[in-house]
Amino acid sequence: MRVHVALTPADASGLALDGWAAIAVDVLRATTTVVAACAAGCVRIIPVSDSGAARERAALFTAGEVLMAGERGGEPIPGFHLGNSPLEFTPERVRGRTILLTTTNGTAAMLGAGSAGAGAVAALTNLSAVAGWALAQGRDLAVLCSGDDGSFSLEDAVCAGLLVSDVASASDAELSDAAVAAVGLGRYYATRIGDLRHASRWARRLAGKGHSADVDACLRRDVTDMVPIVEAGAIVPGPAASARPGTEGPRPKTPCDVIGAPRAPAPPAQVPEGSPRTAGPQPRDVLRLTVRPGARFGRGAKPPEDPSR
């Protein structure tokens, strides 16, 4: 399994993804919003390029069947039903509805994932579930980071790195250099996700605009096992992904999980009788990630061919 991470939209443009599985990531906030909307029971999300396209498509639906949502500059688009805050997409607002969504960076990556053999949408809130989905595809994998106005986005790279780390630790993965770099960032932030509030440019900007509750909601990890699936130009709620090896028995989830209601801490892991109790990653785990037989880093996997080069 070859694994590549497109760290910016420019890295993703021109990638030939036929036969590959592709995952779109825009932690702040578009893919977190899509995950929330799917977990809240929407019928589908149709990513569109701009507000004009959203209004045109909305006219094709009967009243009440469709909602227009999105942002520009982080603020809701005038005349639209919803903005791009995951906290707005509750069952009361979106259950049984189609959502036309346009955002600055995220919707382009979602449309990009649509050109692959199989496509899904990831955020920190459904990370483990998407790793399970990616493993179940049995395809080469490309993670498409939405970026920040065309530039590198720290939170997207961290999310991509954590995702690839999960997939690599359960498969015979061959990582591209960009994927290795993302894994490094993912491992650094794995125990300090909250630091992204200050380290991420867009997180600081969103907080400055009064959206810090959104930032908090977007930086929560694994609060749903919902995997939104990209198919035929739309995104539909996928089946709850099968648990990743070693994490059998996903917990039942409720929409309020998605918007960050506090949850009881998980019971301590069962350590077999007589085995040494050590904190932190087990030596075996670390070895599996960094020197697992067959897992080759850098100089191994080539990103999917770019026919234009």
Ligand code: MLT
């Ligand atoms: C984007 O797509 O650029 C972001 O999701 C914007 C936002 O945070 O609303």
